[in-house]
Amino acid sequence: MKRKLMIWLVALLLCVTMPGMAGAADKPQFRMSVTTEGDEVIAIISASGLTDLYGFELQVSYDPLRMKFLKSESSFTGFSVPPLVKGGNLTLAHTKVGPVTGVSGEAELATLRFDRVGGGEAVFRLEEASLVDSQVQMLSYKPGIAEIAKGGEREVKLVDIGGHWGENDIAEAVELGWVTGYSDGTFRPDKSINRAEYAVMLARALGLASSEEQVFSDSVQLPSWSRPYISGVAAAGIVNGYSDGLFRPERLVTREEMTAMIVRAAAPKVEAGGEPTFADSAEIAAWAKPYVQAAADAGLVKGKGGNRFMPADSATRAEAATMILNLLRLLRV
Structure with missing residues (x-):
């Protein structure tokens, strides 16, 4: 008023x-x-x-x-x-x-x-x-x-997303410019995504400042294409290393890890919640439960068949692109 x-x-x-x-x-x-x-x-x-x-x-x-x-x-x-x-x-x-x-x-x-x-x-x-x-x-x-x-369109010609459940979101993510396909014209939507790849997606989508700061014990071993982005998402408090100080870029991202990063990126619009209501909530790690429920309440993530969250499953490229796009839609409100 x-x-x-x-x-x-x-x-x-x-x-x-x-x-x-x-x-x-x-x-x-x-x-x-x-x-x-x-x-x-x-x-x-x-x-x-x-x-x-x-x-x-x-x-x-x-x-x-x-x-x-x-x-x-x-x-x-x-x-x-x-x-x-x-x-x-x-x-x-x-x-x-x-x-x-x-x-x-x-x-x-x-x-x-x-x-x-x-x-x-x-x-x-x-x-x-x-x-x-x-x-x-x-x-x-x-x-x-x-x-x-009009204009500014990035031509989206990915040969393997037609009919895929994530087709529209993948095409929009590519059009927005923060994710790309492979040189052979594929996106490989069902391919598991590792921690380095996911950090790069998040950093580019959110427009986070890149950094060459050595945040993790293995920073010098991080792939050169991912190092500035990983440092950027770490500086923003979105991603953490392990208790030994390592980032482990090649380790696959689980669905519960991906969800936790998304909720951290959505703060303060989304705050960690309570006990998840998924059928397999007992399988969700205790540290991840508040993030999973918060993401579900905000419409950032959905369960799979039988209302199962499948927390330990490796996240796919399609799931990562879709969840990040949901995050961007939430943040622009």
Whole structure:
């Protein structure tokens, strides 16, 4: 509520009321256009049918898996409130200053600049617009208009995922650019994944900073392609070594280990839970039970046939890609 009224309060503090300007006769019309310049995507929001527009607040949603917000600009003179970015939601506000007449007719309200960080179509939507006139009267609208930024697609041609239960999630993960197939065009969805491979997937998907710091006793023996990523996920508190200080990159990841890493990465949105409700919960390691239940409650992981979790089974590449994608969907909310 405080943020909702921010532009109204700013206008109240900064404007001097101009008589006879309130009360728009017609509902304004909003428009959005999206263009691409290299890796930068530009969304321009404008409106027509305005009457004495003195300030505004805009709420825009976008796809944070594919877009990273860079900055906003406005042709309005006056004062801009620093944008509020949360997940895939952006709130920005602007107001004129002093005893000046508001804008009537047509105006360009904001230019939003994004960096493309993932392939595929990205949807931008103007969810809500609150307009304030020079008498500090505010009207809110829900335009719901949307535009799609095309381009940036990574062609997904994997010869062995057609008909697989994870086909759609695997294709999206490849399109987003944080997982790849093999040189022969296969993904090998049912192949078990080791700790090094899984750490790389997580680090790339989450955009974690890489590091050359030697965190584990066997850091110098880690494969060069994985070492910076493993150090990055360790620094983020997502992955741990064993009691002897080793990481053991070639050891296969079990389903309970994979789940624990996902829950750590989801904190504080997901906190460790209680006793799992799977039919084979007695087989889940005591240390892993809170993570497994938390992941199940959050929809990050599902059981297999007969409501069994199969905690000691080796995780597959398809399971890893799907669970990480579920994590990204959760974090962008």
